[in-house]
Amino acid sequence: MLQDGAVTYPVLKLSASGNTSTGFTVLKGEPASLVRVNGSKTLLISAxxxxxxxxxxxxxxxxxxxxEKVALQCHLYCHEQLYSSKAKIDIHWDHFGFPYGTADILCPLPSGCGTPTRVAITTGAIRNKDQTGVKFLEVRNQKVLTNFSYTFTTCFSTMYNFTNVLQLVQSLELLQYLGVNRVVVYxxxxxxxxxxxxxxxxxxxxxxxxxxxxxxxLTVSRKALPKQDPADIHYFGQIPALNDCLYRYMYQSKYVALHDPDEYILPQSVNSWVxxxxxxxxxxxxxKCYIFENNWVPVEFALTPPPPHTLPQQKQWQNISGVNILTHIYNEPIAPKPAFNNYKIITNPRAVFAVSVHGVLKPWKTCTWTDRKIARMYHIKLRGKTELKPEQLIYDNRLLNYGARLSSAVNIVLRDTGLLSEDNLN
Known part of the structure; x- marks a missing residue:
C-alpha cells in the first residue's frame, strides 16, 4: 500500500467531483476501465x-x-462477428474477509475466433446481437512476445493521499540503479x-x-482487515490492481516485482538486480518466483550509525515532505518461524496466473524463498506502537552503500522538478 510512513498525515476525503481544496490531484490521464456489469455488483477492470x-x-x-450468485455471459468480438458463451468465474481466495474479492472471469474462445479484439460481460444474452449500451473492453496481450521492452518492471499499488515526496524520489532513483526500467503506479x-x-x-x-x-x-478500506476498517474491499483494491499489472506487463517485461515504494529488495553481495x-x-x-524476506526498519528510530560509517548529510532536504531513507538503518529482529513474514516477490510473470499482496496464489509451487545472505527486503516505514527498545534493533548499513550515488541523483531530480533551488544545493 502506498500510504505515507514518515509522520502522521491527515486522512483527506475526496469530494464528489474527485478533487479537494487541499492540493490533492485525482485521475490525471486515462483511467483504468472499471466497467460495471448491469444487473450485477461485478466491476470489470481489464481483459x-x-x-x-x-x-x-x-x-x-x-x-x-x-x-452474489450471478451467471455471466461473455461476448467476444472477432473478425467483425459477435460470439457469445457462458463465463466461468474464479474468485480469488485471498480477499482478507472483505465482501468483494478479486475475480478472474474466463471466456473460452469459440471455434473460428482465435484473436478476439474486444469482450463484453453481461448478465444475459445480447438480444438480436444489439450492442447498444454494451460496454466492451479491449483485449490485450494479443501476441506471445519473447523480446521484452523491459528487464524489470515494478508495480506500485495503490497510491492514495500520498505526500511522501522524498522517499518516492529516493525509491525511484534506487530502483533505476538496481536495474528497473519501468515503474507502474496505480x-x-x-x-x-x-x-x-x-x-x-x-x-x-x-x-x-x-x-x-x-x-x-466501492467503499474502499485503508486497513488490512474488515474489523480494522469495514468497507467493500481491501486496501483501495490493491489486489486487483496487482493482478492487472501482472497481466499488463506479462509480455512487456522479463521480470515483474510487486512491492511498495517504501520497500527495497537489496542484494547482499552484488549491487543490482541485473x-x-x-x-x-x-x-x-x-x-520462477523469488520470495524476499521482509526486514522492518522503523522510522521512529533515526539513530546515528557507529564509526567508521559516516552518513551523508542532506540538510537541504529538510523542507521536502517525506522520509529520508538514508537516516534509517536499524532493523527489527526477525520474528522466529513459523511467524508470517510480510515478504514481497520478483517473478517471471509468464509463470504466474494470480497474485496477492504477499506472493503468488497460483501456482504457489513456482515460488522459492531467497536466502537472506543473498538478498532481502528492507521495509522502511512508521511502525506505530512497539515494545522494542533502541538497543534491541540491529544495525544494517547495506543501504548506505548506495548513499553517495543516491544523494546526488535525488538532488538532480529535486532541482529539475523545482522542489529544490540551486541555493539549497550549495
Whole structure:
C-alpha cells in the first residue's frame, strides 16, 4: 500500500467531483476501465488473451461481491462477428474477509475466433446481437512476445493521499540503479508535489501512472482487515490492481516485482538486480518466483550509525515532505518461524496466473524463498506502537552503500522538478 510512513498525515476525503481544496490531484490521464456489469455488483477492470492454458481463453480481471450468485455471459468480438458463451468465474481466495474479492472471469474462445479484439460481460444474452449500451473492453496481450521492452518492471499499488515526496524520489532513483526500467503506479490521489515528481518520471519514460478511480464505485478500506476498517474491499483494491499489472506487463517485461515504494529488495553481495537474478536462477532455477524476506526498519528510530560509517548529510532536504531513507538503518529482529513474514516477490510473470499482496496464489509451487545472505527486503516505514527498545534493533548499513550515488541523483531530480533551488544545493 502506498500510504505515507514518515509522520502522521491527515486522512483527506475526496469530494464528489474527485478533487479537494487541499492540493490533492485525482485521475490525471486515462483511467483504468472499471466497467460495471448491469444487473450485477461485478466491476470489470481489464481483459487479456490467455495463451498458457490448454483451452485458450480471454481472462477478464474483475471485482465481485462474493455472496452474489450471478451467471455471466461473455461476448467476444472477432473478425467483425459477435460470439457469445457462458463465463466461468474464479474468485480469488485471498480477499482478507472483505465482501468483494478479486475475480478472474474466463471466456473460452469459440471455434473460428482465435484473436478476439474486444469482450463484453453481461448478465444475459445480447438480444438480436444489439450492442447498444454494451460496454466492451479491449483485449490485450494479443501476441506471445519473447523480446521484452523491459528487464524489470515494478508495480506500485495503490497510491492514495500520498505526500511522501522524498522517499518516492529516493525509491525511484534506487530502483533505476538496481536495474528497473519501468515503474507502474496505480494512483487514486496525491499531493501537488508528488504529481510533479510523477510527471517528471513519466516524461522520462520510467513511470506509467494508471489512474485508479475505484473509490468512485466501492467503499474502499485503508486497513488490512474488515474489523480494522469495514468497507467493500481491501486496501483501495490493491489486489486487483496487482493482478492487472501482472497481466499488463506479462509480455512487456522479463521480470515483474510487486512491492511498495517504501520497500527495497537489496542484494547482499552484488549491487543490482541485473547481477542478482543470474545468481537466483542458478541456485533456485530459472523462470520462477523469488520470495524476499521482509526486514522492518522503523522510522521512529533515526539513530546515528557507529564509526567508521559516516552518513551523508542532506540538510537541504529538510523542507521536502517525506522520509529520508538514508537516516534509517536499524532493523527489527526477525520474528522466529513459523511467524508470517510480510515478504514481497520478483517473478517471471509468464509463470504466474494470480497474485496477492504477499506472493503468488497460483501456482504457489513456482515460488522459492531467497536466502537472506543473498538478498532481502528492507521495509522502511512508521511502525506505530512497539515494545522494542533502541538497543534491541540491529544495525544494517547495506543501504548506505548506495548513499553517495543516491544523494546526488535525488538532488538532480529535486532541482529539475523545482522542489529544490540551486541555493539549497550549495
Amino acid at each position: 487479456y488473451l490467455e495463451h498458457r492454458t490448454k483451452i485458450k481463453n480471454v481472462i477478464v480481471i474483475a471485482m465481485m461481491l462474493r455472496k 494512483k487514486t490521489n496525491c499531493s501537488a508535489d508528488t504529481q510533479r515528481v510523477l510527471d517528471y518520471y513519466t516524461k522520462k519514460g520510467l513511470v506509467e501512472v494508471i489512474p485508479w478511480s475505484l473509490s468512485n464505485y 547481477e542478482l537474478l543470474p545468481i537466483l536462477e542458478k541456485r533456485y532455477g530459472a523462470g
